[in-house]
Amino acid sequence: MSLLEVRDLNVWFSLPGGGELHAVQGVSFDLGPGERFGLVGESGCGKTTSILAMMGLLPPNASVSGEVRLAGTDILAGGEDSVRPHRWTDLAMVFQGAMNALNPVRNVIGQIAEPIMLHGSVSMAAEGGGASMAAEGGGASMAAGGGGAGRGGRGSAAAARKRAGELLELVGIPAAAGARFPHEFSGGMRQRAAIAMALACEPKVLLADEPTTALDVMVQAQITDLLVRLCEEFGLALVLVTHDLPVVAQVCQRAAVMYAGEIVETGTTDSLFHSTRHPYTRLLFAATPDLYADDDVMSIPGAPPRLDEPVTGCPFLPRCDSVVDRCATERPLLRVVASANGAGEAGEAVHAAACHRDDAGGTP
Amino acid sequence: MRGADYVIRRIGFALLTIFIAITINFFLFRVLPGNIVSDLARVPHATPQLRHALTVEFGLDRPKWEQYLIYLRELVHGNMGISFASQQPVSQLLFNDLKNTIPMVAIGTLGAIVVGIGTGILSAWRRSSASDHVSTNLAIAFYAFPTQFLGLMLLILLGGLLPTSGMENPYAGVFGPQSTVARFQDIGLHLILPALTLLLTLYGEFTLIMRSSMLETLGEDYVLTARAKGLSDRRIIARHVVRNALLPIATLVALSIGWIVGGAILVEYIFSWPGIGQALWLAINQRDYPMLQGGFLILAVSVVVLNLLADLAYFKLDPRISE
Numbered sequence: 218m219s220l221l222e223v224r225d226l227n228v229w230f231s232l233p234g235g236g237e238l239h240a241v242q243g244v245s246f247d248l249g250p251g252e253r254f255g256l257v258g259e260s261g262c263g264k265t266t267s268i269l270a271m272m273g274l275l276p277p278n279a280s281v282s283g284e285v286r287l288a289g290t291d292i293l294a295g296g297e298d299s300v301r302p303h304r305w306t307d308l309a310m311v312f313q314g315a316m317n318a319l320n321p322v323r324n325v326i327g328q329i330a331e332p333i334m335l336h337g338s339v340s341m342a343a344e345g346g347g348a349s350m351a352a353e354g355g356g357a358s359m360a361a362g363g364g365g366a367g368r369g370g371r372g373s374a375a376a377a378r379k380r381a382g383e384l385l386e387l388v389g390i391p392a393a394a395g396a397r398f399p400h401e402f403s404g405g406m407r408q409r410a411a412i413a414m415a416l417a418c419e420p421k422v423l424l425a426d427e428p429t430t431a432l433d434v435m436v437q438a439q440i441t442d443l444l445v446r447l448c449e450e451f452g453l454a455l456v457l458v459t460h461d462l463p464v465v466a467q468v469c470q471r472a473a474v475m476y477a478g479e480i481v482e483t484g485t486t487d488s489l490f491h492s493t494r495h496p497y498t499r500l501l502f503a504a505t506p507d508l509y510a511d512d513d514v515m516s517i518p519g520a521p522p523r524l525d526e527p528v529t530g531c532p533f534l535p536r537c538d539s540v541v542d543r544c545a546t547e548r549p550l551l552r553v554v555a556s557a558n559g560a561g562e563a564g565e566a567v568h569a570a571a572c573h574r575d576d577a578g579g580t581p
Numbered sequence: 582m583r584g585a586d587y588v589i590r591r592i593g594f595a596l597l598t599i600f601i602a603i604t605i606n607f608f609l610f611r612v613l614p615g616n617i618v619s620d621l622a623r624v625p626h627a628t629p630q631l632r633h634a635l636t637v638e639f640g641l642d643r644p645k646w647e648q649y650l651i652y653l654r655e656l657v658h659g660n661m662g663i664s665f666a667s668q669q670p671v672s673q674l675l676f677n678d679l680k681n682t683i684p685m686v687a688i689g690t691l692g693a694i695v696v697g698i699g700t701g702i703l704s705a706w707r708r709s710s711a712s713d714h715v716s717t718n719l720a721i722a723f724y725a726f727p728t729q730f731l732g733l734m735l736l737i738l739l740g741g742l743l744p745t746s747g748m749e750n751p752y753a754g755v756f757g758p759q760s761t762v763a764r765f766q767d768i769g770l771h772l773i774l775p776a777l778t779l780l781l782t783l784y785g786e787f788t789l790i791m792r793s794s795m796l797e798t799l800g801e802d803y804v805l806t807a808r809a810k811g812l813s814d815r816r817i818i819a820r821h822v823v824r825n826a827l828l829p830i831a832t833l834v835a836l837s838i839g840w841i842v843g844g845a846i847l848v849e850y851i852f853s854w855p856g857i858g859q860a861l862w863l864a865i866n867q868r869d870y871p872m873l874q875g876g877f878l879i880l881a882v883s884v885v886v887l888n889l890l891a892d893l894a895y896f897k898l899d900p901r902i903s904e
Contacts, residue, residue, distance in 0.1 A: 304811035
């Protein structure tokens with residue numbers, strides 16, 4: 218069974234002047250334990266909104282439908298009360314631009330220790346021979362942290378701070394630096410600290426929203442490496458939201474491409490990169506600079522459709538370079554185009570795309 | 582230690598400001614038209630000889646720079662001169678006035694700060710609720726009322742229930758000695774109306790600024806982080822919003838507290854509160870320069886000192902401020 222199942226997630230924002238904006242339209246995906254999944258798309262396509270909706274963090278003017286099942290239970294079913302216990306303990310988040318994700322008037326270590334004091338930590342609770350996630354994951358440093366830390370699940374302030382210090386060390390920041398304030402950290406350090414904070418309660422799933430945006434390339438590479446290493450070490454599942462295709466290729470096993478609020482193509486990273494089915498995905502790749510190729514970087518002309526008006530036909534139609542007759546009248550649905558084991562059933566390795574061209578059998 | 586430098590530099594700057602204020606204060610009164618002697622000259626039968634004698638007695642015949650040096654020297658010794666009007670030492674008169682002013686204005690101002698910040702927090706927390714609308718509109722209304730109007734309205738509305746004039750019942754103690762407790766009770770009753778007037782005129786500004794500051798802070802990414810961490814709303818407000826939202830308020834608080842010492846001339850006048858505001862108003866009418874000069878000095882010093890305290894509080898609240 219999948220660890221996390223997102224089923225038919227829809228988000229509407231009610232607009233101040235009346236009317237609604239359908240920001241996320243029927244997004245579904247599965248995530249297995251320890252799996253790394255990418256959500257890709259241009260700005261405003263609903264990727265951040267999707268993961269905020271999964272944690273119930275959207276502002277009051279948003280309404281959400283659909284299910285987010287964690288180990289079989291729909292955590293959104295009971296509103297705020299049912300989702301809050303899962304925040305940070307099961308689903309943790311690394312925010313876009315960690316510059317502002319840390320409170321500027323509190324020191325870093327206190328902010329990492331805060332959720333530990335609130336929720337406790339698996340390692341701390343399991344002290345004395347429980348099956349801690351860290352021990353299972355074989356993470357030497359984390360298991361050591363669990364051994365030395367607190368007395369119970371809800372540790373004392375001192376134990377929580379000690380644990381927070383260990384987490385900082387884990388992401389490559391000296392524990393002593395935790396006493397400093399966010400503005401005294403560089404961008405990369407802040408992003409590391411944000412990752413350490415996300416690990417505080419040993420979640421099962423990490424939602425990372427553009428974790429490498431606004432960092433220079435060297436630091437980007439360090440952060441992506443760190444994320445992959447931590448996921449592997451602790452068996453963390455990762456949902457990586459980004460507009461950066463190379464990062465997805467480096468980090469994720471599977472990915473979904475979003476356009477205008479819906480998933481237009483999904484599959485293993487390999488199949489997405491090498492047997493691209495949807496014109497948007499293809500154009501998106503063409504718009505990524507390639508170090509070794511002579512071709513110019515292409516841009517996709519036009520802009521995504523307005524989401525506060527109903528769209529007939531394919532939302533990508535005005536910008537598409539391979540239109541067929543049906544595109545104007547009928548909205549393409551996500552269909553399985555190939556699967557690893559040859560079967561058409563929904564499974565881990567399914568490659569699906571929402572394009573009429575595929576029905577015709579042609580390769581776009 | 583972080584910012585020992587900062588503190589020393591701030592204090593030095595404050596001292597310099599005070600010195601400049603003293604100097605301007607001194608020369609301000611020397612360039613104003615008229616002096617005590619010309620005022621006395623309106624007294625019938627004042628002869629030129631009398632005027633001259635008075636001029637000499639008050640040292641007004643000496644050059645300005647000499648007067649300035651004498652003034653500085655005496656000031657260092659705590660001597661603010663003799664009131665032209667009452668012939669008593671200014672420092673003693675002002676001290677008595679301050680003693681009356683500070684409790685009343687402090688209660689009014691601190692009350693306004695507490696009520697304003699409290700209602701601002703609640704308003705922002707329950708944004709767009711009925712209580713937010715009521716609180717915000719009340720704050721705007723009270724902020725818009727002129728002090729004198731609000732004071733007079735309170736005087737008319739509550740005048741039957743509470744004493745409206747002075748600080749103590751002048752007849753208390755006439756029929757036998759009054760106990761200390763009874764005396765404080767009497768003063769407390771007299772204090773309610775002027776302090777309430779002050780509170781109501783001042784609190785609205787705090788409500789509005791605190792509310793908007795809170796709303797701005799609530800939109801920050803770190804508040805979203807706090808929610809994602811599973812913190813309850815109450816905890817988010819207490820730990821991640823209020824302190825950050827207080828930063829813009831610190832300056833406003835300091836400026837308001839600066840006026841505690843300066844008194845509230847209008848309020849003291851309406852309720853005949855024998856404080857420094859009244860004393861200054863009286864001194865203006867009597868062209869009592871030493872008194873005015875002393876009053877202005879105390880005002881300037883208190884504003885500078887409290888601004889210094891605000892700077893230091895700001896420094897403590899916001900770790901981003903460094904040397």
